[in-house]
């Protein structure tokens with residue numbers, strides 16, 4: 453293998469490039485990215501960067517000298533528009549084409565828009581650095597901000613906008629925030645954190661239109677009510693960025709369909725990050741395959757895909773990507789952490805704290821099998837539970853485990869410090 457192309461110059465792509473180099477690959481690596489920026493980190497875009505606490509240099513994924521050492525060829529600001537797996541070549545938006553011996557697809561997600569979303573000033577989405585820069589310039593003391601969609605990004609943006617002095621209303625079509633991600637009960641508990649901090653959260657409401665001529669002025673709800681708005685943030689999720697390779701012959705079903713090794717079909721094509729779905733052996737009994745839109749997954753899969761690409765050309769056995777997914781989210785002073793696969797249809801048990809205080813730990817089980825551990829400001833309970841999730845622990849075993857751990861933590865916190 454002489455020549456690797458990585459499409460998608462962000463987290464998964466950079467981790468893939470680093471792993472190729474650390475794995476001894478000395479051939480050419482071309483990074484193709486449709487954004488003009490060098491790779492940067494997305495989580496701060498809805499947090500410290502949107503808050504105005506960090507500037508662009510702080511969100512860079514790697515320092516310039518670290519990037520330099522990787523000796524990569526950069527094609528930035530020019531997206532891939534098609535993939536030919538027979539000729540092993542990619543066409544770019546400027547009409548040029550690049551051929552490859554090995555390909556890693558890491559194109560992530562494309563933010564969704566509402567069907568009737570007007571292209572007027574003040575209406576924002578939040579996925580890229582440019583989006584965040586445009587949004588933060590319009591949020592200040594007294595801004596009337598309306599967030600459409602109570603998913604993680606919308607809620608984080610709501611918390612940050614409120615922190616900057618905006619009056620924030622969150623509109624959600626379902627009956628609670630975060631239902632698809634966490635289920636109704638936990639979603640409502642996180643919605644309550646926002647309410648306690650002064651954000652208005654309205655669930656079960658439909659947006660009929662976003663109004664304004666050159667700048668947004670208001671939102672009309674399905675019941676005719678009009679909500680004034682200086683800024684609207686549409687946070688209704690992302691779709692995998694597969695449009696450019698749809699005619700390639702790769703299997704695509706809400707993401708590039710990969711095998712357990714993150715291989716996308718042809719032996720020299722792998723994928724990593726938000727863009728793919730794969731069968732995760734650890735959860736095979738509850739989900740035949742999964743697509744994960746979180747930071748840790750993208751970072752780990754970038755490295756894993758690169759290792760398997762190197763193994764392919766070295767004639768070595770490929771290794772399946774088997775993982776307990778993890779994510780975090782910061783909203784006001786709530787640090788949300790979750791290991792595993794929470795789902796709306798799971799049985800949820802609160803194993804520590806209570807919903808009213810906004811500090812709690814809950815476990816999710818499906819068919820009496822522990823599938824996720826969710827903590828709100830409970831880091832000492834969530835992070836050590838990875839082993840439980842990788843061992844097919846039953847709900848009863850998990851309940852007993854947490855009871856013991858919580859009792860031990862309570863006893864430890866009551867022990868007076870030794871008088872030394």
Ligand SMILES: Cc1cc2nc3c(=O)[nH]c(=O)nc-3n(C[C@H](O)[C@H](O)[C@H](O)COP(=O)(O)OP(=O)(O)OC[C@H]3O[C@@H](n4cnc5c(N)ncnc54)[C@H](O)[C@@H]3O)c2cc1C
Pocket residue numbers: 459460461462463464465484485486487493494495496497498530531532533558559560561578579580605693696724725726727744745746747748750778779780781782
């Ligand atoms: C505002 C925000 C906050 C977040 N906060 C958290 C958090 O707190 N915790 C957490 O776990 N996760 C968080 N995430 C999710 C996390 O950032 C993503 O899971 C991660 O960035 C995915 O990495 P990726 O490399 O797979 O894709 P991406 O980061 O989406 O990168 C894909 C890159 O490919 C480019 N691309 C797309 N199509 C093409 C094409 N045809 N040709 C060339 N380039 C293309 C895209 O423009 C992009 O630059 C957040 C995401 C956002 C947007």
